[in-house]
Amino acid sequence: MTVPTAARTGSAPVAKPVISSEADILDLAPVIPVVVVDSVEQAVPLARALLRGGIPVIELTLRSAAGLGAIEAVASEVEGMVVGAGTVVTPEQVRQVQDAGAQFIVTPGSPPRLLEAALASGLPLLAGAGTLTEMLTLAEAGLEAMKFFPAEASGGRPYLSAVSGPCPQLRFCPTGGITRETAADWLALPNVGCVGGSWLTPKDAVVGGDWARIEQLAAEAATLRA
Incomplete structure (x- = not known):
C-alpha cells in the first residue's frame, strides 16, 4: 500500500491511502465502519468525523436509497477517506458503485x-x-483476503480460528454481530486483519448529527489492535 502526498480535511493534513489489493483494505484500520445513511447530506460530516477520530476507511452500504449518492459525495468531498461500497449484490450495482467513485467493493x-x-x-x-x-472458492479466484459474514452466526471466533489450520494464507474481515466489547477478541485471531462494525455510527448519533460522539467512538476503535 502506498501513501501519496498529504491531502487536507478541514484544517488537519491527512495522508490519503491508496489501495491496490484486498490485503491493503485489511491494513487500513482495526475497524471498518459499516454505515447506513438515510440521506446523502449525512454522509460527508459523518465521514469527516470518522477521519478526525483516526479511521480513514468507510463502507457505505446500499441498504438505503441514499447509499449510492453517499458514496459519490464522500468520494468527491472527503479527502483522506477510503470509500468502499457495501451490500453490493448484483452485477449492475458493481457498475454503479464504480461510477460513483467507490475504491473497493464489499459483497x-x-x-x-x-x-x-x-x-x-x-x-x-x-x-x-x-x-x-466458499472461502476456498474465493481463494481459487485469486482472493486471499475476504469478508467472513455473518461472523457470529457462521460459527464465530471458534470457526474462524479453525479455518487458519487448513488455510493459513487466508485473511479476513469478520462482519456481523461484532460489537465494541468483542472486537478486540476477534482482532486477536491470527487470520483477522480488521473487523467490520456498525457501532461506530449509531443511528441516533447519525440522525441527530452528533459528530463529536462518532469521532470519539472512532478514536476508541482506532486504538484496537491484537
Missing part, C-alpha cells in the same frame, strides 16, 4: 455472476464467505 456473498462482475471491475474486493467451501 455479503459470492455467487458466480456477482463475483465475476466484481473481479472484472478491477476494484479491490472483500467478497463475503461464511463456509470453508
Whole structure:
C-alpha cells in the first residue's frame, strides 16, 4: 500500500491511502465502519468525523436509497477517506458503485455472476464467505483476503480460528454481530486483519448529527489492535 502526498480535511493534513489489493483494505484500520445513511447530506460530516477520530476507511452500504449518492459525495468531498461500497449484490450495482467513485467493493456473498462482475471491475474486493467451501472458492479466484459474514452466526471466533489450520494464507474481515466489547477478541485471531462494525455510527448519533460522539467512538476503535 502506498501513501501519496498529504491531502487536507478541514484544517488537519491527512495522508490519503491508496489501495491496490484486498490485503491493503485489511491494513487500513482495526475497524471498518459499516454505515447506513438515510440521506446523502449525512454522509460527508459523518465521514469527516470518522477521519478526525483516526479511521480513514468507510463502507457505505446500499441498504438505503441514499447509499449510492453517499458514496459519490464522500468520494468527491472527503479527502483522506477510503470509500468502499457495501451490500453490493448484483452485477449492475458493481457498475454503479464504480461510477460513483467507490475504491473497493464489499459483497455479503459470492455467487458466480456477482463475483465475476466484481473481479472484472478491477476494484479491490472483500467478497463475503461464511463456509470453508466458499472461502476456498474465493481463494481459487485469486482472493486471499475476504469478508467472513455473518461472523457470529457462521460459527464465530471458534470457526474462524479453525479455518487458519487448513488455510493459513487466508485473511479476513469478520462482519456481523461484532460489537465494541468483542472486537478486540476477534482482532486477536491470527487470520483477522480488521473487523467490520456498525457501532461506530449509531443511528441516533447519525440522525441527530452528533459528530463529536462518532469521532470519539472512532478514536476508541482506532486504538484496537491484537
